[in-house]
Amino acid sequence: MAKKIPEIQEKILDVDASMQGTISFKDPVNLRINGSFEGKLDTRGNLTIGENAKVTANIHGDNIVIAGKVSGDIFATRSLAILGGATIKGNLSTPRLSMIEGAVLQGVVSMQGATSSDGLDVSLTLKDVAQYLEVEAKIIEEWAHAKKIPARFENGSWFFTKAEVDQWIQQERARV
Numbered sequence: 001m002a003k004k005i006p007e008i009q010e011k012i013l014d015v016d017a018s019m020q021g022t023i024s025f026k027d028p029v030n031l032r033i034n035g036s037f038e039g040k041l042d043t044r045g046n047l048t049i050g051e052n053a054k055v056t057a058n059i060h061g062d063n064i065v066i067a068g069k070v071s072g073d074i075f076a077t078r079s080l081a082i083l084g085g086a087t088i089k090g091n092l093s094t095p096r097l098s099m100i101e102g103a104v105l106q107g108v109v110s111m112q113g114a115t116s117s118d119g120l121d122v123s124l125t126l127k128d129v130a131q132y133l134e135v136e137a138k139i140i141e142e143w144a145h146a147k148k149i150p151a152r153f154e155n156g157s158w159f160f161t162k163a164e165v166d167q168w169i170q171q172e173r174a175r176v
Helices: 126-133 137-145 162-175
Strands: 012-015 018-024 029-033 036-042 045-049 054-066 069-071 074-082 087-089 097-099 104-106 123-125 152-154 157-161
Touching: 054 126, 074 126, 123 126, 123 162, 126 137, 126 157, 126 162, 137 157, 157 162
Parallel strands: 012 029, 018 036, 029 045, 036 054, 045 054, 054 069, 054 074, 069 087, 074 097, 087 104
Antiparallel strands: 123 157, 152 157
């Protein structure tokens, strides 16, 4: 007997204009930027920076594809693909990276992560969690010391896993 796969309603946003500010999504979307953007991008789902796009922003997202010009740090929780012709000035953090010949990167690449039972988990630093939760790093550190947020202390630094942080967020929402 075949299992029926539930249909997922796809949410697509295609930006082909000049924008400035913060774009933030709590639910997964397919976002494509073709114009210019300056500010902050915090997305869930798939983010594509088109070949004619010029983005000046720190970017957080799940799956990110870059074909245009980006100036800013990029944090991808699942994967980052840099296509030929892309130009990036900023640091990258992702568990999976693909880069096509012809792409230009000026920055540092950090690839952290370990496979978990769900197939993928990402290791986060104190700074990563602070940016992810939009809370000061000092507060995240206090929560970690008080064991209010799941964390481990190794070699003088705090480390978190995205799956545990996401689960903690859900538990905290349920308490409210």
